Amino acid sequence: xxxxxxxxxxxxxxxxxxxxxxxxxxxxxxxxxxxxxxxxxxxxxxxxxxxxxxxxxxxxxxxxxxxxxxxxxxxxxxxxxxxxxxxxxxxxxxxxxxxxxxxxxxxxxxxxxxxxxxxxxxxxxxxxxxxxxxxxxxxxxxxxxxxxxxxxxxxxxxxxxxxxxxxxxxxxxxxxxxxxxxxxxxxxxxxxxxxxxxxxxxxxx
Numbered sequence: 132x133x134x135x136x137x138x139x140x141x142x143x144x145x146x147x148x149x150x151x152x153x154x155x156x157x158x159x160x161x162x163x164x165x166x167x168x169x170x171x172x173x174x175x176x177x178x179x180x181x182x183x184x185x186x187x188x189x190x191x192x193x194x195x196x197x198x199x200x201x202x203x204x205x206x207x208x209x210x211x212x213x214x215x216x217x218x219x220x221x222x223x224x225x226x227x228x229x230x231x232x233x234x235x236x237x238x239x240x241x242x243x244x245x246x247x248x249x250x251x252x253x254x255x256x257x258x259x260x261x262x263x264x265x266x267x268x269x270x271x272x273x274x275x276x277x278x279x280x281x282x283x284x285x286x287x288x289x290x291x292x293x294x295x296x297x298x299x300x301x302x303x304x305x306x307x308x309x310x311x312x313x314x315x316x317x318x319x320x321x322x323x324x325x326x327x328x329x330x331x332x333x334x335x336x
Contacts, residue, residue: 170235178235182261186252193251197281199289207286208297210279212304218265221301223290233265241291253284 170178197203212221218230223240230237238244245253257280258270270276 168234174235186255190251190255191249193249193254195250195254195281195284197278197285199285203282203285204289206279207282208301209304211283211286212301213306214269215283216301216305221298221305222293223287235264237265240287245287246291250281250284250288253287254280257283 211219216227218227218233218237219225219240220227220230225231225237225239240246248256256266258268258276260266260268270280
């Protein structure tokens with residue numbers, strides 16, 4: 132009987148300590164519900180550990196079957212500008228309105244945190260996403276995305292060496308709102324010597 136009481140008391144004590152630890156963690160490490168805050172060092176460490184342990188060894192060992200050619204680079208730049216740049220920015224910095232409003236914020240893809248990952252790990256993240264973050268899964272059994280994803284992996288490897296000219300090319304490939312598209316069209320017409328749709332105000336005599 133005394134042994135049962137001892138075990139029960141120990142279990143209650145452990146549960147209390149776990150609860151107290153969780154409470155202190157929430158008070159000291161979390162910063163309310165704001166997405167503006169930066170994840171704490173503890174959160175970043177736990178997230179990195181979770182990602183590394185959850186990543187299948189088979190995924191880490193996969194090699195990129197696509198060769199980086201000018202044509203592949205252009206296709207990858209167009210894909211990245213259309214699908215990824217809204218959060219990651221064309222240069223991979225993550226300095227965008229959507230990116231900076233997320234929690235956790237997108238990593239700078241040019242830095243060692245991403246560049247030290249294997250090609251297979253980057254491929255796996257793009258295809259499967261990351262839970263409890265803003266990174267969606269872009270692959271799936273019903274879609275044939277593998278080649279496009281491998282091309283994105285090659286572009287991510289190239290981001291640290293991205294030139295100003297290449298970034299400018301990607302700017303032109305970013306999705307445009309109807310108003311932005313109309314502005315671009317009018318600007319092009321103006322530069323080509325044509326008339327624009329801008330209506331001038333009537334002159335008073």
